[in-house]
Amino acid sequence: MRIMQKQIKLINRPKGTPTKDDFKMISGPIESASDGEVVVKTVYISVDPYLRGRMNDTKSYIPPFALNEMITSGVIGQVIQSNSSLFDKGDVVLGALPWQEYSVVKENAVRKIDHQMAPASAYLSVLGMTGLTAYFGLLDIGKPKEGETVVVSGAAGAVGSIVGQIAKLKGAHVVGIAGSEEKVKYLIDELRFDAAINYKTQNVAQALREACPNGIDVYFENVGGEISDAIFPLLNNFARIPVCGAISSYNNEQADVGPRVQGYLIKTSSLMQGFTVGNYSARFGEGAKELATWLKEGKLKYEETITEGFDHTIDAFLDLFNGANLGKAIVKVADIE
Structure with a gap:
């Protein structure tokens, strides 16, 4: 018997402000990792205003989301199965991943983060x-x-x-x-x-x-x-x-x-x-180092509005457009083990 998970797809191009009717939560199987891949349990999902633009079928700096496909954004996750020499089970990683509870990704699609230096969610906000x-x-x-x-x-x-x-x-x-x-x-x-x-x-x-x-x-x-x-x-x-x-x-x-x-x-x-x-992708290391230094020295503060539960991902996204968030809006899906 295959283990199932929750996933969120875009099913309509929003007209005006998006509504819940533009999305659909479905169930899909959790796959296994092949060589050079890892299975990642979603821990945090980033919800961002720019995602609204990707819901329109118009030319932009990044391709639009396809209808009836899963939405993707910044995700912090934890490796639960590894067929990669680069990652061990338990590693905490960051990547652009689908809105689902588990993802199977190639080893070059995520990078390891140090959640001892700063809370993992910070890599979607002040350090992200x-x-x-x-x-x-x-x-x-x-x-x-x-x-x-x-x-x-x-x-x-x-x-x-x-x-x-x-x-x-x-x-x-x-x-x-x-x-x-x-x-x-x-x-x-x-x-x-x-x-x-x-x-x-x-x-x-x-x-x-x-x-x-x-x-x-x-x-x-x-x-x-x-x-x-x-x-x-x-x-x-x-x-x-x-x-x-x-x-x-x-x-x-x-x-x-x-x-x-x-x-x-x-x-x-x-x-x-x-x-x-x-x-500025070629200079991300420079910016991240400076931001981390300021954070460690107490020169930067940050706030996160964290919504609990994968089922509330769409709510957290829609709340962006009525100003409900203070600081970075993030959905917490699971705990880091």
């Missing part, structure tokens, strides 16, 4: 793709200097919270934009941002003028939409704008329309550059 996104986007494109003003949208999220802290380490005046009083308080009291704005209750343009009396030198873009519209009039000469995300428009059914940015960029000689963390 979100931490590296913050590190390279801010330092390579934003290039903050001491005394400059850095504004971060989505500032209490997985990327934004790390961006703001790195900017503080570089001596910048840091202003965060978030969507609740709890998050504003967290940014100021815990992460030591100089100011924080609740975009749901405050006039963002007015609040930015008050929080940025010397204008804006770096704007780390995670949100887009009306929040970004309020930024451009405050740009200083030679401002830098790393464009990481635009979550405000991910579920729009029509093209996003707003004020044109060209005039602001020309008048201030500003740089606006989109990027993905994959652009």
Whole structure:
């Protein structure tokens, strides 16, 4: 008798905000490992806003998910069977794996992590793709200097919270934009941002003028939409704008329309550059080492919103679009043994 497991497939291209009807939980067999393969028990699943874009059948920097196939994202797992000389049973690994309870993967599809140095889940957050996104986007494109003003949208999220802290380490005046009083308080009291704005209750343009009396030198873009519209009039000469995300428009059914940015960029000689963390794959070791050092020295803090249980994976993903998460959103599927 074959042992079965739970799996999650995408069955519809979402129109607007995804719903549970766009996904289907099924049962499938747990396979055995062939030569050069390992069986990995899923421990943590990363749920991320960029996954929404992969649900559309449009050209992007990464292929779309196929319908009636499993969704994949960052996964921390534990090897339960190994036919590879590179891994032993019990090793904790990281890889881009399907949303299912167990995966059979080739030995080069995962890498071993040291969960004694930091909690395993940290390799999906501060020491993983979100931490590296913050590190390279801010330092390579934003290039903050001491005394400059850095504004971060989505500032209490997985990327934004790390961006703001790195900017503080570089001596910048840091202003965060978030969507609740709890998050504003967290940014100021815990992460030591100089100011924080609740975009749901405050006039963002007015609040930015008050929080940025010397204008804006770096704007780390995670949100887009009306929040970004309020930024451009405050740009200083030679401002830098790393464009990481635009979550405000991910579920729009029509093209996003707003004020044109060209005039602001020309008048201030500003740089606006989109990027993905994959652009820096050759330098991941450099970024991970620096982030780990700051974490060990107590210079970086991070939060994770952990949802318990594989059955709640879809809920955790959908919660991203109503701002329910503080820091990185992660699903815990099992314990490390």
